[in-house]
Amino acid sequence: MTDTTPMVVESEIKVESDLFNVDEVIATHGTPKHMSNFSFIIKEEEVKEEPSEDVPGSSEQLEFERDIAKLFAVCNIPLSKSQDPFFKSFIETHTGHIVPSHEKLVASIKNDSVGTLDEVRAATINKDIAIRMSEAKDFHGKSYSTVLISPIDGSFNDLPFLANVSELKRLNGSTLEGFLSNTLKEVYGPGFDYHRIKIYITDGGAHSLQASKALKAHNPSIIHLICMAHSLQRVADQARFEFKDVHTLICESRRLFSLPDIKKGLLEDSRGFSMPSSNLSWLELAFFHYVNFEILKDFMISQEDNEGASESLRKVKEIYEGDSIHNDLMLMYVSLNGVHEAINTLEQRPPLQESVKLIDDLLENVQLEPFKSLLNASLKKNTGLKRIQSIAANLSKGSKEWMKYKFAPIINCDNRQ
Incomplete structure (x- = not known):
């Protein structure tokens, strides 16, 4: 049973974690x-x-x-x-x-x-389609599911249409499959041909995998793909567990950056300094600390105890005075910047061949453990990826049969403006 609430949802979503934040979706x-x-x-x-x-x-x-x-x-x-x-x-x-x-x-x-709904039907009439489903949470922790639809016709590369969004009281494979089924009936009527669905993209959660099996009962040839941006983000997220000093530095510095005296002092540095944007991801903050390492280190070490933040300042000083933090930040930047850039590029949704090449290049370039093993395991788990890679290979041969997949999506998030 679903409980729907009045809302509007745009299909522009940026990946930051395992679950989308509905504040970004709405x-x-x-x-x-x-x-x-x-x-x-x-x-x-x-x-x-x-x-x-x-x-x-x-x-x-x-x-x-x-x-x-x-x-x-x-x-x-x-x-x-x-x-x-x-x-x-x-x-x-x-x-x-x-x-x-x-x-x-x-x-x-x-x-x-x-x-x-009329526009969704008009844009996809007599065409194969890609469906993207995601699970989201709102500010109060309520779970929502969204269905996005776009045609697969070789020319459509715009934002997908959002066909439905609903709060799911019980989140499992059956409720997700039922939600999708009801959405398709609402959009296309009870006689919808499931063989029109060529690609089905989810965020890779256990519930979405169960829903995929139910969907394949209607059409076994559906390509179920775990969102590539989510797959890469999970690899990058491991960094906070592998580089604990970096994680502590980011968390404590964030508190210090909010203090007026600290902020004013940093902005007055003659070498030029800009405060980090509030919407940077954890990995982006790590890169920020690497790029601005000398400015931040010199300033933080020179500070006297700051009322209300003495413990944070003590931890930050201790890390900067250690021997490993610069090497850790540099290692992260060299090893994971490619993953970060790949996520950003995929969110712009380039043509399928470019997207697949991006993934193939990462497999060659990410050599640092455990990230190399995590990346390989993540992509191996993504069973639909091999079929997508095969389609991209056929596109490179100029095969007309596969041209409709030229702009086929491999993510269920989108950050184009």
Whole structure:
């Protein structure tokens, strides 16, 4: 049983860990191009609420009503909050627009949902498709699953369409398979031909593997691929366990960077220093510390005890005064920067041949243990990869039969702008 909540989800997702963070999933550029990729899901009971008085308005007011409905959906805010007296007064005072009734907001989202599904059908009519499923968690730890669909036709290389997103009360192979089955029925009707599904991409969790087996009962030839970006990220994540001093340095420095005196002192360094962005991954922070090693080391060692952060400063000084930290950071940068760059490149979704070559090159270039063994084991576990590599080889021969796979995806995350 699924419990759906009103939300809008964009198909632009960046991988950072084993599970997507739904805060990244529930986002939008706000442009018509991207809004057309959204699926709006409404709780049935929300429609039953007693309607408030409708207030007629101009076309400008109607546009405002559609926009504010999307705002609530994008931010995952319950629509009932729109009727809060303070919220209504604030919006009406500062925008000059009347906040629409709860019923109007629900109707607006449902109308947009119909248009979205029509666009998915139109873009994939009579075409083979790739399906990407991911498990996500929101700020409160609730589990969600998403279904993204894109045509496999040799020319489509845009953001995939998000066909559905729903909270799953029980997360297992059966609920995931049922969620996908219901989504396909909603989009294409009960007579959907499962043989149209050529590629099925998941994040590699046990539940998604179980769902894959159920899906293959409908179509044994489906290529089930574990998201390559996730596979590589899991290899890179091992670094924090192998380089414990680096991990401690990153964690304690992050606390120190938040202190005004520390931040001011670093920015005043004559060698030029920029504070790290707040959205850097752990591996990116490690590279940041390597590139700025001398500046950070000199500054931290010169600091006196800082009130409220003396323990963090003590740990950082101790690491910088040791003999191994620079070598550890350098070893990580030399050995894992290729993995990091590969993830970023895959998130831009280059043509299939380039993506496969990227993976093949990593197998040759990553030599540091245990990362080499982890990479080999991860790719060996990804049983669909061999078939994808075979398709890429046929593309390199100019085989027309396989040209529809030119832009076939191998990830279920996407970071293109």
